[in-house]
Amino acid sequence: MIKRDVFQGIADPTRRSILSIISAKSLNVNAVAENFEVSRTAIYKHLKILTECGLVVIRQQGRERYCEAKLQRLDEVTEWVEQYRKVWEARLDSLEEYLQTIKPKKKKYGRRK
Numbered sequence: 001m002i003k004r005d006v007f008q009g010i011a012d013p014t015r016r017s018i019l020s021i022i023s024a025k026s027l028n029v030n031a032v033a034e035n036f037e038v039s040r041t042a043i044y045k046h047l048k049i050l051t052e053c054g055l056v057v058i059r060q061q062g063r064e065r066y067c068e069a070k071l072q073r074l075d076e077v078t079e080w081v082e083q084y085r086k087v088w089e090a091r092l093d094s095l096e097e098y099l100q101t102i103k104p105k106k107k108k109y110g111r112r113k
Contacts, residue, residue: 002052002053002054002073003052003053004049004052004053005053006053006054006055006073006074006076006077007076007077008049008053009049009050009052009053009054009055009073010055010074010077012046012049014036014038014042014043014046015046015049015050017035017036018032018043018046018047018050018056018067019050019055019056019069019071021035022056022067022068022069023069023071026066026067026068027066027067028064028065028066028067029043029044029047029058029064029065029066029067032047032067047067053073054070054073055069055070055071055073055074056068056069056070057070
């Protein structure tokens with residue numbers, strides 16, 4: 001069940017780092033926590049938020065709990081950013097066209113004899 005917005009998941013740099021680490025391969029919670037200088041409890045809280053956002057799935061395997069990245073939800077971020085990319089590209093294209101119209105023409109000087 002997704003309880004949080006995907007943007008909440010990626011808002012924190014620690015959570016972005018966690019996603020980066022587990023996107024390469026699933027790791028148990030302790031292995032994830034070893035990558036950070038914060039308490040294991042803090043990492044659990046970040047993982048809980050990432051799970052609530054649908055960006056991480058934690059599965060039990062024996063006594064271990066493994067974290068697996070589910071990056072499909074990041075498509076929402078891509079779509080949101082894309083709309084602004086299009087706006088800015090159009091603005092920059094307009095600026096480029098304007099700058100071309102005000103650009104001084106180069107004068108060609110012939111050689112005198």
